[in-house]
Amino acid sequence: MAACLLAAAPAFAQAAGDHARDPKTTEVWAPVPTIVATPVGIAPSDAIVLFDGRDVSAWESEQGGRVPWSVADGALTVVPGSKGIRTRQSFCDIQLHVEWRTPVETKGFEGQNRGNSGIFLQALYELQVLDSYNNATYANGQAGSIYKQAMPLVNASRAPGQWQSYDIIWKAPRFSQGGGLTTPARITVLHNGVLVQDDTVLAGKTEYIGAPSYAPHACAPLYLQEHDSKVSYRNIWVREL
Numbered sequence: 155m156a157a158c159l160l161a162a163a164p165a166f167a168q169a170a171g172d173h174a175r176d177p178k179t180t181e182v183w184a185p186v187p188t189i190v191a192t193p194v195g196i197a198p199s200d201a202i203v204l205f206d207g208r209d210v211s212a213w214e215s216e217q218g219g220r221v222p223w224s225v226a227d228g229a230l231t232v233v234p235g236s237k238g239i240r241t242r243q244s245f246c247d248i249q250l251h252v253e254w255r256t257p258v259e260t261k262g263f264e265g266q267n268r269g270n271s272g273i274f275l276q277a278l279y280e281l282q283v284l285d286s287y288n289n290a291t292y293a294n295g296q297a298g299s300i301y302k303q304a305m306p307l308v309n310a311s312r313a314p315g316q317w318q319s320y321d322i323i324w325k326a327p328r329f330s331q332g333g334g335l336t337t338p339a340r341i342t343v344l345h346n347g348v349l350v351q352d353d354t355v356l357a358g359k360t361e362y363i364g365a366p367s368y369a370p371h372a373c374a375p376l377y378l379q380e381h382d383s384k385v386s387y388r389n390i391w392v393r394e395l
Contacts, residue, residue: 197251197391204241204376205230205390213239216377229255229386232271232378240277240375246326247395250275250376251319255386256285258315263383265291269314271385272301274377275324278359279339281351283385286311298343298350301360306343306350317388318346323395327356329370338368 191199204212207228210221215237222236256269263269269285279300286297286309293299297318298306312318321344328337343351358366378387 197389198393201251201391201393202243203391205387207388212241212243214242216240223380229388231386232380232384234380234382234384236380238377238380240377242375244373244375245276245392245394246373248275248322248324249393249395250322250324251389251391252322252387253317253319253389254283255317255388256283256314257384260285260289260314264289266295268383269385270379270381270383272379272381273320273322274360274379275322275339275341276326276371276374277377278371278374279341279356280360280379281320281322281341281343283379285314287313298345300341300351300354300356302362303357303360303366304351304354306345307352308348308350310345310348310350312346320345321347325395326373327368329368333370335368335370 188200197203202212208225210223210225210230213221215222216239217237221230221239223233223239224231250273252273254271260268263285266284268289269283271283272280273283274280282295282297282299282301284291284295284297289296293305294302296306296309297311298309298320323342325337325340327335327339330336339356341351341354341356342349343354356366358368360366376392
C-alpha cells in the first residue's frame, strides 16, 4: 500500500504542477464589460451630455427657471451679477468632464478676483475654478483646489483666455439611517490631464468661513458658481458610476 502511494505521489505532483502552469486557471470570461464607444472629441456613448455648445435644457437658475448666462460660439458664459446655475438632474457617484476658460483681460484683477467660479459636486462641495496663471492667492483657494480644504498637488493652469479641462471622479458621501456619516466624500481630479487631487478625502461641505462639516443629504445637482467674472464653460458631460 505504502509503495503504491509513493509511486503515485510524483504523478499527483506533476498533475498539480501542470494545473498551476495552465493560464486558463486565471481567466475570467463573465460578466463581459459593457462596450462604451469613445469617439475623439465627443462624449462617451454612455455619458449624459449636460452642455454641447448650444443646448442648456439640462440646466436651470439656482433659484429655478431660465438659465441667466449667455450662450455664444459654443460656450456658456457667466453673466456677472446674475445667479449660479444647477443641473435639473441630481447625481451621486460620477465621472465628470468640464472645460472652462477665464477672461483674457486681467488688468486690475488679482487673487480671488481673477476668473473666479466654481464647480460644486452635489451642490455642496466646491472644486475651485480660478485664473491661477501667475496669480498668487492662498494655496487651498487656487485652481484645482477643493476650496478651503485641499490644495492641488501642482499648478497646471494655462494662461487666461485658453481653454482648460477638469476630469473628475467623485464618490459621494454615505450616511446611516440615523444621519451619521459612514463614508466621507472622495475626489480625484486631473487638471489639463495632470493629477491635482489624488483620491482626496473631504472633511465636509465647502465653507467660506469656518471648518467644513457633514450633514446628511441625498444625491443632488451639479452647480456652477457665478462669482462676478465672465468665466466660460463648454463640453460638459457626466457618467454615473
